[in-house]
Amino acid sequence: MKLTTAQFKKDFLSEIETLYSTSLDDTTTIGQFIALGQLVRRYNSQSWTRTAKLYRxxxxxxxxYFSIxxxxxxxxxxxxxxxxxxxxxxxxxxxxxxxxxxxxRSEPDPALGNGGLGRLAACYMDAMASLKIAGNGNGIRYRYGLFKQVFMDGYQVELPDDWLHHGNVWETRRDNKSCIVRFGGNVWLQPQPDGSLQAQYExxxxxLAVPYDVGIVGYHNDITNTLRLWSAELPPSVTQTYYSQAQRxxxxxxxKVLYPDDSNSAxxxxxxxxxxxFSSAGVQSIVRDFCATHHGMRSLGKKIAIHINDTHPTLVIPEMMRLLMDEHHCSWDVAWTLTTQVMSYTNHTILQEALETWPIGMFQGLLPRIYxxxxxxxxRYRAQQTPIFGKALIDLTAPLGNGQVRMAHLAVIxxxxxxxxxxxxxxxxxxxxLRGLYQVYPERFNNKTNGIATRRWVQLANQPLSQLIDQTIGSSWRRQPDLLQTLLPYQQDDHFLHQLAQVKLTNKQALAAYVQRTMGIKLRTDAIYDVQIKRLHAYKRQLLHVFEILREYFVIKDHPDQPVVPRVHIFGAKAAPSxxxxxxxxxxxxxxxxMVNQDPVIGDRLKVVFIPNYGVSIAELIIPAADVSEQISTASKExxxxxNMKLMANGALSLATYDGANIxxxxxAGAENEYPFGLRVHEVYDYYQRGNYRAAAFYNGNPELKRILDSLINGTIPGIPTVGRxxxxxxxxxxxEFFVLADYQAYVKQQQQISQDFQDQPTWQQRALANIAASGHFAADLAVARYADDIWQVPHDRLN
Incomplete structure (x- = not known):
C-alpha cells in the first residue's frame, strides 16, 4: 500500500488518542506498540477481506496446514x-x-511453539502468503505456551509464559465460527429406516472451540492469509448445566500449555x-466453509488439501471420516476416497519414541467414536493388504497393534x-x-527438504547484511532468493570481503551488548562465536560441545602463557520439563x-554464554553474530x-555431522566451506547391528577425553556430584547411546582447524560468502512451491 510519512504520523497520533484518550507523551512503550499494531491491522484489513473474497x-x-x-x-x-x-x-x-x-522489542514473543517444528510451520505460512497460495494454518491458542525458562542455581526452572498479558494485537476472535468438540460418553450406531447406521451420543x-484468527501478510502482493488458533472454552450448555470447578x-x-508433562497417564x-x-475443530470449520460454497461433497478432494505437520494432527483423518459419514451421509468407500485425496503427511522424526502411540484403553474412553x-x-487395511504382503508385515504396520493406536501408521495409511x-x-x-509401510505404499513417499523464511532470518534479523547485498547485486534477491548465488564472484573482491567482515562485527557488537546488559558477561567481539541453538536433547549432543569447552579450558589452564584464538561458546536451548x-x-x-567465566587465569580468552528462554527473538540476535554453526547430532537422528539453514544464510560455517540437511x-555450499566430521549413517547402523560399540574403549584410549570425563566426578567441576555422576x-x-565418545576425536580435530583457519580472515570471509550465496537453495518459498506442485496441486506465483 502507498503511505506517506506525514499521513502515518497523523494516523498514529490519532490511534493513540482513540485508544488512550491522551497524548503521545503520556504513553508507555507497550502502549505505543499496541497502538502501532492496531494501526497496522487497520492498514491491512482491506487486504485480508479482499483475499478471502478472491479465494471464494x-x-x-x-x-x-495443521500443526500443534x-x-x-x-x-x-x-x-x-x-x-x-x-x-x-x-x-x-x-x-x-x-x-x-x-x-x-516490547511486543511479546508468541509462545506457541518449542523449536524447529513450530518455526517451520510459521516460515511456511509466510511463504504460502507470499506465493499467493490460498493457505491457512490450524493450531492451538496456548494461554501460556511452552514455558518461560529461567536458571536458578544453574538448573532450568519453568515459569508460565504470560505472553497474552496485554492481549494479542494481531488476533481477531470469531465467535460465529465456534464449534463443539465432544469427548468421552457413550456412542452407538443406530440403524435407520433406509438401512444406514447413524452415530448416537450420550x-x-x-x-467449545473458539477460533482466533491472525492475518499472515504476503510479501508486497496484497495477500493476507489466515492462521486460525483454537481456544477451549465452556460450551453454551453452561447456562443450563452446572459445571464444577474441576470440570471448568x-x-x-x-x-493452557504446549506439551504438558506426559510422564503420567493424566x-x-x-x-x-x-x-x-484442534484437529476436530479445524476439520469441522473446513467442512462447514466448504459446504457454504459447494453442493455435495464430491469435489472436496479437488478444493481442499489438509497437511499433517508431524503426527500430532493425525486425528484429522478419522475426524474427516466421522463428518463425512455421520453428518453428510457418505458411504465408507466414498468418505475414505475423499479423505485420502485431501490428506498429506510430513514426518519429522527418526526417533521411535517420537512416533506417537496411545494406549487403546485411554483412547477408546476419551474418543469412542473416533476409536x-x-x-x-x-x-479394512488388514483385509486388503494381508493377502498381498502377509500377516507378519501387516501386523507391524497396521494402525492398531500391541495395545496401542499408532499415529504415524494411521497418517501414512x-x-x-x-x-x-x-x-x-x-x-x-x-x-x-517406516520400512513396512513403504513396502505397501511406495508411491506415496517423497522428499521435501525443509526451508526457512529469508525475509525474517536475513532481511529482518540481519539488516546490515541485507543492505550490503542490496548495494552489491540489487534487491531482487528479496523476492527471488536463488539470486543470492550471484554473490559468488565477489569472493575475489577484497573490498566486499572487508565489508562482509564489518557486518559480522556489527552483529557481534549487538549480541555482546545484549549479553552484557542482561547477563553481566563481557564478550570480546574479535573472538570466534561458536553457536549451538536448538532443543536440548541427548541426540543433538550439546554434551559434545561441552567437552570441547572443557578441553579448551584445560589447555589454557595447563599453558596459561600460550597464545590461543579467543572463543565465545553460545547456547540457547529448552529441555522438556519431564x-x-x-x-x-x-x-x-x-x-x-x-567456572570458565569466573576464572582469572582464563580471562577473556574463553567465555561460555547460555542465554535463557531461547526463542525466535533471541535467535534473531544470535544467528547474525555466529561464526560457527554447531550441527552435531548423531548421524541418522536429525x-x-x-x-543450520538460518546460520548459513548469515555467513556461519557449519561444524557438522553427516546428518539431516547438513549433507x-x-x-x-561446498564441503570445503564447512567442517564435516564423525560417524556416517552406515557406521552407526553397523554398530547397532553388530552390537559391538564399546564407549569405555574410547574413554580408556584417549587420555584427554578421560580427563574430561573424570572431571565430571572427581570435583574438578564444582557443585555437580549428582549431575556429573x-x-x-x-x-x-x-x-x-548417541556415540558422543566415538565422535569426540574427529570433532576436536575440526575445532582445532577452525581456530587455525579463523586467523586468515579474508579466506574465512570467502567461505562465509559461499554459504550466504548457497542459502537461497533453502528458502521456504522454494520448499513450499515444491509442496504446492507435487503434493497439494495448487497454483502459486512463480519465483522467477
Whole structure:
C-alpha cells in the first residue's frame, strides 16, 4: 500500500488518542506498540477481506496446514516489511521522537511453539502468503505456551509464559465460527429406516472451540492469509448445566500449555485431548466453509488439501471420516476416497519414541467414536493388504497393534502423500523407520527438504547484511532468493570481503551488548562465536560441545602463557520439563560456564554464554553474530534441521555431522566451506547391528577425553556430584547411546582447524560468502512451491 510519512504520523497520533484518550507523551512503550499494531491491522484489513473474497469467487483450492506448534516470532516488523511500510514507519516514529526498535522489542514473543517444528510451520505460512497460495494454518491458542525458562542455581526452572498479558494485537476472535468438540460418553450406531447406521451420543463432555484468527501478510502482493488458533472454552450448555470447578479446569487445561508433562497417564490424556481438540475443530470449520460454497461433497478432494505437520494432527483423518459419514451421509468407500485425496503427511522424526502411540484403553474412553472409525480402518487395511504382503508385515504396520493406536501408521495409511524433510531422512523412512509401510505404499513417499523464511532470518534479523547485498547485486534477491548465488564472484573482491567482515562485527557488537546488559558477561567481539541453538536433547549432543569447552579450558589452564584464538561458546536451548537427563546437561553447561567465566587465569580468552528462554527473538540476535554453526547430532537422528539453514544464510560455517540437511548444505555450499566430521549413517547402523560399540574403549584410549570425563566426578567441576555422576554413567556404564565418545576425536580435530583457519580472515570471509550465496537453495518459498506442485496441486506465483 502507498503511505506517506506525514499521513502515518497523523494516523498514529490519532490511534493513540482513540485508544488512550491522551497524548503521545503520556504513553508507555507497550502502549505505543499496541497502538502501532492496531494501526497496522487497520492498514491491512482491506487486504485480508479482499483475499478471502478472491479465494471464494475463484473457487481456489485451499491448503490447511495443521500443526500443534506455530512459532511466528514478533509480527510487527515482519508485517511492516511485507506491507512495504517498514521504512516509512521507522522514519515517522523517529520524527515523533520514538525509536522503532524499542517499540518492537516490547511486543511479546508468541509462545506457541518449542523449536524447529513450530518455526517451520510459521516460515511456511509466510511463504504460502507470499506465493499467493490460498493457505491457512490450524493450531492451538496456548494461554501460556511452552514455558518461560529461567536458571536458578544453574538448573532450568519453568515459569508460565504470560505472553497474552496485554492481549494479542494481531488476533481477531470469531465467535460465529465456534464449534463443539465432544469427548468421552457413550456412542452407538443406530440403524435407520433406509438401512444406514447413524452415530448416537450420550453423556459426552462437550468443549467449545473458539477460533482466533491472525492475518499472515504476503510479501508486497496484497495477500493476507489466515492462521486460525483454537481456544477451549465452556460450551453454551453452561447456562443450563452446572459445571464444577474441576470440570471448568479440565476444559481450560486443553489450551493452557504446549506439551504438558506426559510422564503420567493424566498428562498423556491431556495431550491426546489437545490433539483431537484442534484437529476436530479445524476439520469441522473446513467442512462447514466448504459446504457454504459447494453442493455435495464430491469435489472436496479437488478444493481442499489438509497437511499433517508431524503426527500430532493425525486425528484429522478419522475426524474427516466421522463428518463425512455421520453428518453428510457418505458411504465408507466414498468418505475414505475423499479423505485420502485431501490428506498429506510430513514426518519429522527418526526417533521411535517420537512416533506417537496411545494406549487403546485411554483412547477408546476419551474418543469412542473416533476409536470405532480407527478400528474399521484397521480391519479394512488388514483385509486388503494381508493377502498381498502377509500377516507378519501387516501386523507391524497396521494402525492398531500391541495395545496401542499408532499415529504415524494411521497418517501414512490415510494420506495420499508422505514426505521426509531431507534426502537422508526420507531414505531412512523408507529403509528403517517406516520400512513396512513403504513396502505397501511406495508411491506415496517423497522428499521435501525443509526451508526457512529469508525475509525474517536475513532481511529482518540481519539488516546490515541485507543492505550490503542490496548495494552489491540489487534487491531482487528479496523476492527471488536463488539470486543470492550471484554473490559468488565477489569472493575475489577484497573490498566486499572487508565489508562482509564489518557486518559480522556489527552483529557481534549487538549480541555482546545484549549479553552484557542482561547477563553481566563481557564478550570480546574479535573472538570466534561458536553457536549451538536448538532443543536440548541427548541426540543433538550439546554434551559434545561441552567437552570441547572443557578441553579448551584445560589447555589454557595447563599453558596459561600460550597464545590461543579467543572463543565465545553460545547456547540457547529448552529441555522438556519431564526430560531429566536433558535438564542435567543444562545444569552442567551452566556450572561449566560459571567456572570458565569466573576464572582469572582464563580471562577473556574463553567465555561460555547460555542465554535463557531461547526463542525466535533471541535467535534473531544470535544467528547474525555466529561464526560457527554447531550441527552435531548423531548421524541418522536429525530429520533435517533448520537452524543450520538460518546460520548459513548469515555467513556461519557449519561444524557438522553427516546428518539431516547438513549433507545438503555441504553439497550446496561446498564441503570445503564447512567442517564435516564423525560417524556416517552406515557406521552407526553397523554398530547397532553388530552390537559391538564399546564407549569405555574410547574413554580408556584417549587420555584427554578421560580427563574430561573424570572431571565430571572427581570435583574438578564444582557443585555437580549428582549431575556429573549421572552424565558420566550414561556414557561409560550405559555405553553412550548417541556415540558422543566415538565422535569426540574427529570433532576436536575440526575445532582445532577452525581456530587455525579463523586467523586468515579474508579466506574465512570467502567461505562465509559461499554459504550466504548457497542459502537461497533453502528458502521456504522454494520448499513450499515444491509442496504446492507435487503434493497439494495448487497454483502459486512463480519465483522467477
Amino acid at each position: 469467487e475463484h473457487h481456489q483450492k485451499q491448503v490447511y 506448534e506455530f512459532l511466528p516470532g514478533r509480527l510487527l516488523a515482519s508485517n511492516l516489511l511485507n506491507l512495504n511500510l517498514l521504512s516509512i514507519v521507522r522514519k515517522g516514529l523517529k520524527e515523533l521522537g520514538l525509536d522503532f526498535e524499542t517499540i518492537s 453423556n459426552t463432555d462437550d468443549v 479446569d479440565r476444559i481450560s487445561e486443553i489450551s 498428562g498423556q490424556q491431556l495431550r491426546l485431548c489437545q490433539e483431537y481438540f 470405532q472409525i480407527i478400528v474399521e480402518i484397521d480391519r 490415510g494420506s495420499h502423500s508422505v514426505n521426509g524433510v531431507a534426502p537422508l531422512h526420507t531414505e531412512l523412512l523408507k529403509t528403517d523407520v 526430560y531429566h537427563y536433558a535438564k542435567a546437561i543444562i545444569k552442567l553447561i551452566n556450572v561449566v560456564a560459571d 530429520a533435517s534441521g533448520t537452524s 545438503d548444505i555441504m553439497q550446496a 549421572e552424565i558420566y554413567d550414561s556414557l561409560i556404564r550405559y555405553n553412550d
